[in-house]
Amino acid sequence: MKTALLLLLLFLANSGSAETFVPYTPDSLKKGDWVEIESVHYYPYVAPGIEEKVPWRAENIRRVTFRATVTDLDERSLTLDYTFKNLYDCRNEAGKPGFHYFDSRYRQDFTFDHEMVGKQILRVTYDRDSRKAQTSDRQETAFSYSKSYVPFGVRQAGLSAYPGTAVRDSLPLDKLLAPAAHALLTGWQEDGMPRLTQDTRVIDASFALPPNTEFTCSHVNFDLSDDSTVHKKIFIAYPTEYKVGERVTLLLTPGDSITQDKERFAQTHIRHYQGRGSEQNNIQYSFRRFADIYDPNIRSLGPITPDQVKKAFQTRDSLFQIALEKDFKHLDPYWRKVFEHSERYFEGTFVLEFYMRATDKQAWQESGLLDWQAPYFASVNPLIDFAYSLQKPGAATYYYFLYAYSIYKRQEFKSDNLCLNKQRKLSPQEEYSLNKQLFSGFPKYIVTGSTLQQLMHNNMLSEIEEDYNDFIRSCPDTSLNNQIKRTYDKLLPFETGKNIRESGLMIADSLHLAEGSDRKYILLFLSAREQGLPAPSLQNALDFKKSLESEGLASIVQLELYSKFQSNNAQRVKPFKAISDLQIEELKQRGLGTMTILMREDGTILHRQFTGWEFDPKPALAIIQNDLKREDESFNDFLKGFKEGVLGTLLIVAIIGIVYYFRVRGKQKKERNRRRIRELELRAIRSQMNPHFIFNALSSIQNLINRSANQEANKYLIDFSRLLRKVLATSEKKLVPLSDELEQLQLYLKLEQLRFPFFYSLTVDKNIEPDAIEIPGMLIQPFVENAVKHGIAPRGTGEIIIRLSLQDQLLVIDIIDDGPGMETETESGFGIRAISNEFEILKDLYNTEIGITIENRQKKESVSGCHVRLSIPL
Known part of the structure; x- marks a missing residue:
């Protein structure tokens, strides 16, 4: 009872910190907004393994997805265009050991009559007052396709579909979509969710849909001393893995409401959850009770007999079944199938891997473990089972199986193919x-x-x-x-051909590269292993030095090895250099880890290898010898050309080149000076923006201190210091990752929320990869600051919406507030004026124009506020 009361108090304490949801209404719709609609048809379920009532199963179901996009609107009417997005169809019949399967996302593997993806099916114009459909432009569209037959289980022949055994089918898309389209606006509920016809539902939108799932969990980062609790309410359309913090992944089903037992974690470091959806999360964090192979001999890398594997499987299966029947008997049917499939894929992977390692393959073949009718092969369907796969490391057995199977088939192909030598x-x-x-x-x-x-x-x-x-x-x-x-x-x-200087690695400054020298070589080895270079790798480096000496190349090849070294290797590593923590961090941030690069002494790269130092010296020596030979041949060709009179031609070309050089030199010098001036102007603008931003933040702290809000001021200072470090770290960079910019932006908004109790939302389209996109630093923040200053501060409350999307190779950033709007077109702060100047300089320097529009929402919407849109070419 005490535990339940504690959990209730914890939930109430944190519910205030959860994001507040503001329902989106048909009146909020604007041009470009979209909604995805899914139409579901359930076939009679005759396949084993899961109950028919599971709504998100992958078998015996047909899912058709449409997208409705606002293409036109005015005060009286609203027009939506409905386009076809995807069709998934999977059905089996009684007495047939397989599925008839189709998925339009993988159009190269399946056939259909016409290219339908993205094609308009329906256009509907609605009355904005009554929300009823006024006119409808419907195209009669039949989607014809062929479902390939996929047998149950894994086949020795491979996992591709059988193209010769297909079933033709068709679907009238227009008739299927019309009822849902006509009910889209009239069925829009006050909670912000459109309720459609039976077997049709909204699964995604360009705006936030009402939360249908919530959770509370703590200690979500690697620093376990940080016991901060995260409480969120989110919308999900399907069962999903949801990443919380750095170390927690929750398994969520629509409708779940789970709470972590924080007290138990503090005492035992074991995660335990309560509430609806708790069982699939408790079983995933208890998975190692039956996920490990318990026979110690199984864990070794030595030869393993089939009898050992069978015994280990019996133990594992027994522990798994006991766990399901005793501790997790109320497990959701969908997640039960997920874990049952994970077990089968684990066993199949185990058999394939150890068979490939085995020396006595005959014993394995006679054991029955490699029988393709065994449960771990016959009861899975990789083409379909990705719907039940877990991506969390340690549980992603579906993916491990696919990799192991592909390696097995490649080895089998080599051994069975008479045209390939087994060793090749x-x-x-x-x-x-x-x-x-x-x-x-x-x-x-x-x-x-x-x-x-x-x-x-x-x-x-x-x-x-x-x-x-x-x-x-x-x-x-x-x-x-x-x-x-x-x-x-x-x-x-x-x-090959790139220069190490251009890579941006800090280590390049330590190599003492020689300008114009290409007859000497550097072999660079970098290791980011914090625990030190392993002894075998060090020995390989020492052996390579000996190989250079024996080949007579020691005088022209310089071995540069940068790593951390174990204390027992202190005497052996004197020729090499210790890598700094800063350089290790740089390698990790760039995802480089350990690498070997062979280059000329001027930094020109000849070869590289991004693995550990399992380095065979022969290929490197061969590359050096070939490079020397190529240069010698080039020199001989020059001498031959000289003898044949080519020198005269070269002299004429040289004279012409000199004249041309002096003619354009002045222009180039002027252009370089102009670019340098513009770059200095750009740096000057950013140097002004940072103090301006710092001044505004310090003013906020002063305001809190004047109100004697010391606790809030302390919290503000901590967050402000984090934000300041990030701003200063990126201030000298021309471009910064979008993920860094968004992190800075959220820190800034949280700071401003200490001053004003306003709400904000930040949404990023799923097709945007923030880590892979770079933009100018401090680009968004001035516009958000302006929204706080003009939209929030005068009233002390309000809402700011920030939305990022991709449109025609443009990164579009919308910043919307619900304040009074701008009284004049020139009403903007220093930050916006500085950014506008920066746009002009960036356009001049890089021939890239960043679009910007700032307008009052009253012009196009019946609400107050300001709407800023930035358009950045990618």
């Missing part, structure tokens, strides 16, 4: 292409994406350029594409 390594193109043939749908892109990332780290980008372009062009998953692009951009500065 597959080329990057062969490896990538083979995965494309093995898989289809989502599994194909997750595995080929993983393979492509490994290939990018182990090969020069030029070697896999064709595969990279193929993946970016064909993969429909934005998050996977962005991940691959980030890896590509991270490695691009270290390509």
Whole structure:
């Protein structure tokens, strides 16, 4: 009883800190706003493994998604265009061991008659007063498609669909959508959620939908001494993994309301939750009770017998079933299937990995563990099961299985193919292409994406350029594409022909590079391991030095090794250098970790490797020898040209070049001076903005002290110091990551909330990757500060909405307040005037124009306030 009372008090104490939701109404809609609608049809469920009542199952269901976008509005009417977004169809029949499956997101793997994605299906104009549909322009559109037959289980032949056994189907999109479209505005509830027809619902929108799930949890960061409690109310359309802080991932289902037992965590460091949705979270944080293999011999890297594996599986299955029946008997059916699938995929991965390591493969083949009819192979369907997969490290067994299966199939392909020697390594193109043939749908892109990332780290980008372009062009998953692009951009500065100076690494200043020298070489090895360089890696470095001496290259190849070293290696590491903590942090922030770079003495990169020092000296020595040979041949060609009279031609060209050089030199000098002046102007503007911002913040602290609000002033000072450090850290940078800018912005708004009890919301479209986008620093803050000054301060309360979206290769930032609006067009603070000047300089320097509009909301909306829109080309 005491625990329950404590949890209730904790919930009430924190409910005030949760974000306050302001319902969005049809009157709030503006041009460009959108709503996604899902129409669901449930087929009779005849497949084993899950009850029919689960609404978000992946089997025997058809989901059609449409998007409704506001394209026109005035005082009397509102027009929405409805477009088709996606169709998912998965159905099985009694007596058939498989599914008929279609997913329009993966159009390269499935066929349909016409390109329908993004096509307008319906246009409806509504009366804004009655909210009823006035006119409707409907196009009769039948979506015809072929569902491929996918057998149950994992097949030895691969996981791609069978193209020869397809079932034709069609769907009248216009008739399916029309009832929901006509009821969209009339069914809009006061809570901000449009209630549509049966089996149709709103799943996403460009604005915030009313929360349907809430949670309270504490100790969410790696610093466990920070016991701050997070209480949130959010909207989710499907069961999902939700990241809270740095170390907590919650498993949430729509309608969940869970609270963490903070007292138990403080005493035991074990997370335990109560309330609806608690069981799937309790089981995930208790997973290791049955997730580990308990036989100590299983954990070793030595040979393992099939009998040991069978015994370990029996123990594991027994512990898992006891946990489900005793401790988690009320587990939601969806999450029960998630964990049951995770178990099957874990066992399948385990069998494949240890079979590939085994020396006595005959014993494994006779054991039955590799039988494709075994439960861990026969009861899973990778093409469909990604709907039940967990991405949390340690639980992502679905993904581990796909990787293990792809490696197994590549090894099997090499051993069975008479054209390939068993010892021959597959080329990057062969490896990538083979995965494309093995898989289809989502599994194909997750595995080929993983393979492509490994290939990018182990090969020069030029070697896999064709595969990279193929993946970016064909993969429909934005998050996977962005991940691959980030890896590509991270490695691009270290390509052959690039210069280490251009990489921006601090270590480049320590290399004593020689200008114009390309007949000597530097082999640079960097290790970001904080626990010190392992002894085998150090030995490899020492062996490499010996190889240089034996090849007679020690005088022209300089080995530069930067790392932390273990104390027992103190005597052996004298030739090498200790890396600083700052340099380690730089490598980690850039995702580089450990790398080896071979370059000429002038910094020109010849080769690189982004793995540990498992370095075979022969390839590096061969690259050096070839480079020396190439240079010698070039020199001989020059001598030969001289003998044949080429020198005269070169002299003529040189004379022409000298004349041209002196003619354009003056223009270039003037252009350099002009750019330097503009850059100094830009730096001057930013140097003025920082003191201006600091002055405003200190004025807020002074206001709190004058009111004797010492506790609030102390909190303000702590947050202000964090914000100030971030601002100063980025003040000298031309561009900063969008994620840093948004973090600074939220810190600033929290500080201002100590002065005024206003509300704010910050939403970022799902297709935006804040870490991958860079913008000029302190770009958004002056406009938000202006909204506080003119929209919030005069009344002491109000609301600020900040929304980021992508529109036609533009990053669009909307800053909206509900204040009185601007009385004149010139009413703006110093920050906005400074930013306007900065825009002009950026346009002049980089030929990039940042668009800005500032207008009162009364002009287009029947509400007061100011609307600022920034448009940044990407």
